[in-house]
Amino acid sequence: MRQVVGLxxxxxxxxxxxxxxLVMRDFGYPPSDMDDYxxxxxxxxxxxxxxxxxxxxxxxxxxxxxxxxVLFTAVTGVLLLFRxxxxxxxxx
Amino acid sequence: xxSRIVRTVSNQLIVFVLIFGLYxxxxxxxxxxxxxxxxAVVASGVAMLLVAFGSGEIIxxxxxxxxxxxxxxxxxxFIAIAFxxxxxxxxxxxxxxxxxxxxxxxxxxxxxxxxxxxxxPLMEIAIGFIVMAGLSAVxxxxxxxxxxxxxxx
Amino acid sequence: MDYLxxxxxxxxxxxxxxxxxxIPLISRLGPRVRAVLCLAVLGLVAALVAILAVDVHxxxxxxxxxxxxxxxxxxxxxxxxxxxxxxxxxxxxIFMGIVITTVAVASLIYSLQFLNGQTGQARFYSLMMLxxxxxxxxxxxxxxxxxxxxxEIASIAGTGLAAYRTNMADAVExxxxxxxxxxxxALMVLLAIGILYAQYNVLSIAAxxxxxxxxxxxxxxxxxxxxxxxxxxxxxxxxxxxxxTYTVAPAGTTPMILAASYTSMYALYRITFTLYGxxxxxxxxxxxxxxxGVLSMxxxxxxxxxxxxxxxxxxxxxxxxxxxMLLGVxxxxxxxxxxxxxxxxxxxxMNGGIFHIINHVFYKAMLFMTAEAIxxxxxxxxxxxxxxxxxxxxxxxxxxxxxALAISGIPPFNGFASxxxxxxTVLSFNPVLSVIAMFVSLVTLASFAKVxxxxxxxxxxxxxxxxxxxxxxxxxxxxxxxxxxxxxGIFPGLIVDTIVAPATEALINQAPYINAVMGAxx
Amino acid sequence: xxxxxxxxxxxxxxxxxxxxxxxxxxxxxxxRNRGQKSYKKGTAQTDIFLSGIKVPPEEQRHVKAENVYxxxxxxxxxxxxxxxxxxxxxxxxxxxxxxxxxxVAILILVLGA
Amino acid sequence: MEHIPLNFPFLAAMLLVGISLYIIxxxxxxxxxxxxxxxxxxxxxLFLVSLGYRAGGVAPIYTDAPEGSMVLPVPQALTLTNIxxxxxxxxxxxxxxxxxxxNTGDIDSHKSRILKG
Numbered sequence: 002m003r004q005v006v007g008l009x010x011x012x013x014x015x016x017x018x019x020x021x022x023l024v025m026r027d028f029g030y031p032p033s034d035m036d037d038y039x040x041x042x043x044x045x046x047x048x049x050x051x052x053x054x055x056x057x058x059x060x061x062x063x064x065x066x067x068x069x070x071v072l073f074t075a076v077t078g079v080l081l082l083f084r085x086x087x088x089x090x091x092x093x
Numbered sequence: 094x095x096s097r098i099v100r101t102v103s104n105q106l107i108v109f110v111l112i113f114g115l116y117x118x119x120x121x122x123x124x125x126x127x128x129x130x131x132x133a134v135v136a137s138g139v140a141m142l143l144v145a146f147g148s149g150e151i152i153x154x155x156x157x158x159x160x161x162x163x164x165x166x167x168x169x170x171f172i173a174i175a176f177x178x179x180x181x182x183x184x185x186x187x188x189x190x191x192x193x194x195x196x197x198x199x200x201x202x203x204x205x206x207x208x209x210x211x212x213x214p215l216m217e218i219a220i221g222f223i224v225m226a227g228l229s230a231v232x233x234x235x236x237x238x239x240x241x242x243x244x245x246x
Numbered sequence: 247m248d249y250l251x252x253x254x255x256x257x258x259x260x261x262x263x264x265x266x267x268x269i270p271l272i273s274r275l276g277p278r279v280r281a282v283l284c285l286a287v288l289g290l291v292a293a294l295v296a297i298l299a300v301d302v303h304x305x306x307x308x309x310x311x312x313x314x315x316x317x318x319x320x321x322x323x324x325x326x327x328x329x330x331x332x333x334x335x336x337x338x339x340i341f342m343g344i345v346i347t348t349v350a351v352a353s354l355i356y357s358l359q360f361l362n363g364q365t366g367q368a369r370f371y372s373l374m375m376l377x378x379x380x381x382x383x384x385x386x387x388x389x390x391x392x393x394x395x396x397x398e399i400a401s402i403a404g405t406g407l408a409a410y411r412t413n414m415a416d417a418v419e420x421x422x423x424x425x426x427x428x429x430x431x432a433l434m435v436l437l438a439i440g441i442l443y444a445q446y447n448v449l450s451i452a453a454x455x456x457x458x459x460x461x462x463x464x465x466x467x468x469x470x471x472x473x474x475x476x477x478x479x480x481x482x483x484x485x486x487x488x489x490x491t492y493t494v495a496p497a498g499t500t501p502m503i504l505a506a507s508y509t510s511m512y513a514l515y516r517i518t519f520t521l522y523g524x525x526x527x528x529x530x531x532x533x534x535x536x537x538x539g540v541l542s543m544x545x546x547x548x549x550x551x552x553x554x555x556x557x558x559x560x561x562x563x564x565x566x567x568x569x570x571m572l573l574g575v576x577x578x579x580x581x582x583x584x585x586x587x588x589x590x591x592x593x594x595x596m597n598g599g600i601f602h603i604i605n606h607v608f609y610k611a612m613l614f615m616t617a618e619a620i621x622x623x624x625x626x627x628x629x630x631x632x633x634x635x636x637x638x639x640x641x642x643x644x645x646x647x648x649x650a651l652a653i654s655g656i657p658p659f660n661g662f663a664s665x666x667x668x669x670x671t672v673l674s675f676n677p678v679l680s681v682i683a684m685f686v687s688l689v690t691l692a693s694f695a696k697v698x699x700x701x702x703x704x705x706x707x708x709x710x711x712x713x714x715x716x717x718x719x720x721x722x723x724x725x726x727x728x729x730x731x732x733x734x735g736i737f738p739g740l741i742v743d744t745i746v747a748p749a750t751e752a753l754i755n756q757a758p759y760i761n762a763v764m765g766a767x768x
Numbered sequence: 769x770x771x772x773x774x775x776x777x778x779x780x781x782x783x784x785x786x787x788x789x790x791x792x793x794x795x796x797x798x799x800r801n802r803g804q805k806s807y808k809k810g811t812a813q814t815d816i817f818l819s820g821i822k823v824p825p826e827e828q829r830h831v832k833a834e835n836v837y838x839x840x841x842x843x844x845x846x847x848x849x850x851x852x853x854x855x856x857x858x859x860x861x862x863x864x865x866x867x868x869x870x871x872v873a874i875l876i877l878v879l880g881a
Numbered sequence: 882m883e884h885i886p887l888n889f890p891f892l893a894a895m896l897l898v899g900i901s902l903y904i905i906x907x908x909x910x911x912x913x914x915x916x917x918x919x920x921x922x923x924x925x926x927l928f929l930v931s932l933g934y935r936a937g938g939v940a941p942i943y944t945d946a947p948e949g950s951m952v953l954p955v956p957q958a959l960t961l962t963n964i965x966x967x968x969x970x971x972x973x974x975x976x977x978x979x980x981x982x983x984n985t986g987d988i989d990s991h992k993s994r995i996l997k998g
Binding site: 032033035036042059061075079082 | 327329330363383392409413463
Binding site for chain 1: 122123124164196199200210216220223228
């Protein structure tokens with residue numbers, strides 16, 4: 002029962018998504034106002050030939066800070082969870 | 094611990110992995126690459142050593158605690174560079190046009206040079222340290238823990 | 247001063263981040279230094295939030311563009327599309343900022359002595375700061391992708407904290423459930439962002455709202471975003487992770503995770519009101535929000551009466567109270583297109599819903615703290631085993647009573663202040679909903695009375711004769727929130743006028759938010 | 769900023785309510801003081817009388833949490849069995865509910881647009 | 882480059898989303914569930930990076946190589962961010978699965994449910 006209902010709902014969701022991307026704009030012809038600005042100005046404004054690096058660390062620098070933070074958070078979390086517990090804590 | 098052949102080869106190979114990783118980190122702003130990719134390459138080198146030698150041997154010279162310190166320092170350098178721009182705005186590329194990393198490449202196609210990009214190369218290096226230390230620490234802790242031993246606090 | 251006001255949106259997020267990165271190094275100098283550092287940073291940030299709040303309420307929206315030549319320069323010279331990430335702080339954002347900061351300060355003070363003698367403290371405080379950063383970034387950001395990144399920071403930090411007691415099987419299980427549902431809902435948010443980006447090639451919320459065409463694909467993105475955020479805010483029927491996670495998280499962090507779920511509620515409001523505001527069929531969406539709200543209220547409270555685990559009962563009440571907020575704001579959303587109804591009761595309904603966020607976070611945070619204080623001394627969360635605790639834990643019992651009266655809407659505590667607004671306005675909208683809301687309040691009182699009766703009153707149980715009151719820092723943490731509860735209950739009009747009304751105004755009127763960025767564009 | 773809040777609903781003037789509570793408290797205290805003075809603790813006056821049955825020790829007299837509102841839960845047994853069934857505690861089910869809600873929401877929104 | 886009929890890359894990404902959701906909903910093994918989340922993350926990476934493709938475009942890096950119109954750089958930056966976030970989430974999930982196994986001796990999602998009701 003659960004299997005059938007779940008499968009039907011999943012199929013509805015996936016078919017809606019598939020239909021959505023079918024009626025979306027054509028692949029390979031994106032609108033590109035923001036990106037054209039970056040491609041044209043990246044060399045002057047960020048001084049890097051690699052436009053992706055310019056986007057990553059200058060235009061969208063806060064995202065990269067967030068990304069580094071996510072990585073740092075995950076490392077901190079993993080090391081927190083793998084810590085050695087003291088005997089006193091084991092009991093409670 | 095794997096066989097002598099694997100150990101010998103990975104011992105030699107680690108040098109090239111390190112050089113390749115550092116190259117990716119240094120040249121991130123004018124060719125494909127960057128801090129994340131280079132750091133991941135270096136961390137994969139550590140994973141290779143872990144497979145070849147086993148965690149018991151690696152843990153003797155690569156402590157999780159030291160790796161944490163490296164990651165923290167990398168993150169602090171990164172955010173300090175971002176803070177340094179607050180004269181104008183947070184994350185402002187204040188080094189562009191100055192003698193350090195200040196070069197601006199000529200517009201259009203051409204090969205860039207390392208001394209351009211302002212704060213970007215510095216940030217790439219900081220990110221490289223965070224990623225290599227962080228991922229190595231995670232891999233090391235997991236290997237250590239699944240071997241039945243917990244990491245030192 | 248001018249410098250501080252201009253840069254405060256960035257500093258509020260960056261300073262705790264700096265502290266989070268530095269804490270693993272600093273804690274080598276000793277726990278005292280670390281505690282002082284944490285408190286100093288949060289105190290500084292609280293001062294910055296106060297400065298920013300005054301500025302936002304006086305001037306309007308405060309814009310901060312990262313990496314531009316000036317903070318207000320959202321659009322590059324002579325160009326019509328914003329290319330950089332920006333923070334946009336309006337009334338609603340700063341309202342969430344105030345809520346989160348107060349809870350964070352109280353939780354931090356509470357945790358100081360709670361953690362004494364435990365391992366992994368350095369990383370615990372680091373994760374706590376990171377969770378704070380994630381929530382504040384989510385509340386302040388004006389960029390869709392940046393919202394996703396901060397959502398992930400908050401989820402990952404919350405997971406690490408929730409699974410803190412790794413030797414207990416239920417703690418690990420609760421953490422795992424939290425990370426799975428967070429990861430899936432965050433990835434759905436990213437899918438929706440991709441669909442929006444594919445059509446308009448911008449990522450800023452203001453620019454997206456400016457260019458929005460309301461095509462079928464946009465509606466699909468709205469469905470994905472709404473589903474994901476309803477999951478994160480624990481609305482019925484997507485609430486089932488919430489009791490699991492809230493129950494197992496250690497003391498200081500449960501209020502923070504609770505606040506994180508209301509930050510997701512903020513994101514839902516931001517999307518429905520600002521991004522899709524005005525043009526969609528608001529009555530239909532409003533009714534959907536109302537139905538989710540009423541379901542949350544009813545199912546949450548009925549499940550809560552049944553529980554015997556004290557924290558699990560409170561977690562179900564958190565779901566139920568979340569329903570009140572959705573009900574209030576949903577009524578506002580349903581009548582937003584009708585100026586007369588909006589002026590008559592819609593605006594006040596939204597005021598009630600938003601005011602309930604701050605009230606609920608305060609008293610529920612305090613209740614979670616009292617539950618964890620009992621756990622700290624007694625070592626169990628099972629109310630069947632408790633009894634007569636009020637004899638030895640007087641302050642905890644008093645704080646629990648204040649929280650229980652506040653959550654049940656008994657005057658003169660703050661829960662009554664916001665619930666009265668909701669009852670009154672919903673009565674004008676649809677009397678049946680108002681009756682349901684009052685009934686839910688009644689059952690809430692009944693379930694809290696049950697726990698008070700079985701845990702705090704009655705004869706002393708034989709095992710708990712030696713139970714002592716909890717340490718001072720924990721009492722101070724609870725005391726801060728109790729003081730806020732009483733103050734908010736006695737001066738509700740002041741609070742509504744100063745911080746709630748601007749938030750409502752910011753939600754109802756989307757034009758200033760868009761014009762702050764796209765003002766120069768045609 | 770709008771002129772709203774509690775003037776429109778003059779039910780809630782907190783100061784008056786607090787004053788009313790204080791007055792009620794004073795009245796209750798006064799009532800309490802009118803009680804009988806001859807009441808003595810520790811004598812047979814305060815002993816529990818349970819139809820001659822032996823009174824159990826103090827710890828066993830406490831009503832446990834799951835026994836409070838026993839009749840309520842007994843009466844609503846059918847309702848609670850329905851309500852408990854979706855709360856399985858399996859993480860797959862949580863995601864299934866999510867998929868279901870998103871599918872329905874998108875269907876409603878797309879058909880409505 | 883010719884015009885490509887039907888948005889095949891988008892369709893592939895959405896099919897992957899469906900497959901991963903199927904795995905997450907129906908597989909009881911927790912490791913498989915984690916793999917499902919990883920596939921979902923990758924599917925969305927594929928979707929994002931194919932959003933930025935421009936017909937006949939070259940990589941958005943100024944080099945000495947022959948010119949062409951460049952593909953969009955922002956989706957690539959978003960994808961890079963999401964890859965790193967995916968790694969972080971994966972590490973944390975696997976850590977928790979290890980702990981669940983250590984505490985209960987089982988990684989079946991239908992058996993390890995202490996918290997319910």
